[in-house]
Amino acid sequence: MLHTFLHPPFADPVKQAQFEALQAALGAEPAAPVSLLLGNFAVEEGGEVFDAVLVRPHSVSVLIFVTNGGQLTVPTQGAGPWQLDGQPVQVSGTANNPFGQFRRLKGALAAWLDSQLEPGHVPAELLTGFALFARPVTFGPGVEQYLRTQPGADSFQLLSDSSQLPRRLRQAAHPEIQLSDAELTAWAKDLADEHPETTAANDTAPTDYSDEPANGFWTQKARQLWHWLGAEDVPHDEPYGSAAAVAANSEEKRQLEQMRQQIRGELAQQRQEMEAREAEREKSIAVLRAQLAQVPTAAPDAAALQARLATETREKEALEAAMHASRAEAASRNQELDARIQQLGQLIEQFQTKPQVPPTGGVGPAATRPAAKATTHHNLVKRPTTQLRWPRVAVVVGAAAGIGLGTWGLTRYVKNKEEVQLNRSAARNDNQPDEMPNSEPSLDALTDTITREIAAVSDSDTLTTPSSETTPVSSENEQLTVPATHDTLYQEPEGPIEPEATDSSESGN
Incomplete structure (x- = not known):
């Protein structure tokens, strides 16, 4: 990019x-x-x-x-x-x-x-x-x-x-x-x-x-929350492909780079040495030419100087040819190394290339x-x-969990309260018919109760009275045999009850 x-x-x-x-x-x-x-x-x-x-x-x-x-x-x-x-x-x-x-x-x-x-x-x-x-x-x-x-x-x-x-x-x-x-x-x-x-x-x-919003207010807020949580800074996945292959290619590329630097250094040193020798040879040739120009043609050492000059010239030409050959060889080796390095670089890029994730429908294309x-x-x-800012993530998760638990608890409380009210209403309706007979007893029931009480009292009086006194006056018995009502249960006779006097004749007999 x-x-x-x-x-x-x-x-x-x-x-x-x-x-x-x-x-x-x-x-x-x-x-x-x-x-x-x-x-x-x-x-x-x-x-x-x-x-x-x-x-x-x-x-x-x-x-x-x-x-x-x-x-x-x-x-x-x-x-x-x-x-x-x-x-x-x-x-x-x-x-x-x-x-x-x-x-x-x-x-x-x-x-x-x-x-x-x-x-x-x-x-x-x-x-x-x-x-x-x-x-x-x-x-x-x-x-x-x-x-x-x-x-x-x-x-x-x-x-x-x-x-x-x-x-x-x-x-x-x-x-x-x-x-x-x-x-x-x-x-x-x-x-x-x-x-x-x-x-x-x-x-x-x-x-x-x-920074421009793509799809409205909520999309922008979601992006702001995502950025606040730190998820925008999450690093990419590890490179695809074999890690060993990537490491091997990287190591080979590094070695080739070192080799290229070493070759460049050696060639530079050789070039400097050859240039120094060439400069010395140029000086020697210039000196020989000056001496040859000063010496007469017929001098005995003229031939020797010319031969020496020819030798120096041939050596210079050979040195120049060697320099050209060395440069050509260096250029060839550099081209080979460059091709190999370029190939390794492409392989490393292929190994490290990450697949492009297609943009989702909710996010628009990023502007330049x-x-x-x-x-x-x-x-x-x-x-x-x-990485993700985990404290912020924990705060958001805790807030969401608290809201959910609060909503669930409120719903349960309202539901339980309604059930209690319904149960109370049903119990009240079931108990109302049983209480009415007890609050208002019927006349027949009262009559039966009073009759049983009178009978019980009569039995107790009979058991405690002596035999001589057991025969009541007829008029009094008639009064006692009056049917009892709920107004009069029992009436005591006025005055003491005296026993009847026996006939004198019967007693004399």
Whole structure:
């Protein structure tokens, strides 16, 4: 994914076209890593302006735009301005040529990176530079010799076409530079959040940090809750494929990178030794020619000098042939290594590629985030990827559980209260018919009760009265045999009851 930020646009239309061509070339690169392209960029207020700075996980490059083309010639001393078809090369800043401009900008960029990252995280010697020409260019004979002799020129390259840049970037990667994709993506997001008023030149892939609501109020609230819980920062799954295969390919790629660096070092050392011998031989040939010119033709040692000069010339030619063969062999080996490294890089990208999850119906497509202005407060500090904020998740789950339990308890309480009221009403209805007969006894029942009581009293009086007194007066018996009613149960005779007097005649007999 390529994140591009350009502010303000280039005043020169040629440089603007170069920037757009560069952006298109980087966007068309297959299996490209996360990259951050800053255009018209300055690391401090009032400082020198970078035409472009490209940050990748294993490289940081300074890009210098040259607005013309033609035959490139470099002065012998190297300090003067470069020329294209006899005209001075136009570069930004105060330097005379693109390489001098790169050395000036490299120091400023390295100092700024040290202030943003840990000191020494991206050393200045690991920064790379590229000069991009707007029109086709051919290199004169002194250009290669000049770049070989300048210190630090091994990290600077001249490109006549922007389409060559992706391959050169892969070759210029340094394992010592470690910037993860998550760090670069977070940096791009911070730039977009801090400067929403700027306009993005382009993003080759849609970003996922749009703040616009997609489907109304509730969708926005759900996203806010999801973000509050920290679920937005959950890291991606582990790369698919065999971990052993990925590790093996990565190790092989690292070994090939080391081998390429070693070969480059050996070739550079051999080239320096051959150049030193060639310089000594040139001096020797010049001395011999001067001596030969001073000695008369008929001198006896003239033939010896000519033979020696011919020998030196042949050795020089043989040395040049060996140098050309060595360069051809080095170029061939570099091509083989580059092809192998590119193949391994593609395999590693295939192993590490994650399947794209299709967007759900409730979430709209993410809008392209506007670019941000590149200023001095860009932060490249590593940001750790966080997990779910479990305390917040526990609070939400506890609140939901409490609401559910409260609703269930209230429902049960109301239901039980209704059941108690229904039971009481049913019991009251069942007991009402049984209480009415007890509260109002019938007349027959009272009569039977009184009769039984009278009979019981009569029996008790009969048992306690003597036999002589058991014969009551007829008139009194008649009074006693009056039927009892509920008004009169028993009536005592008035006065004492005296026994009847017996007939005197009966007693005499």
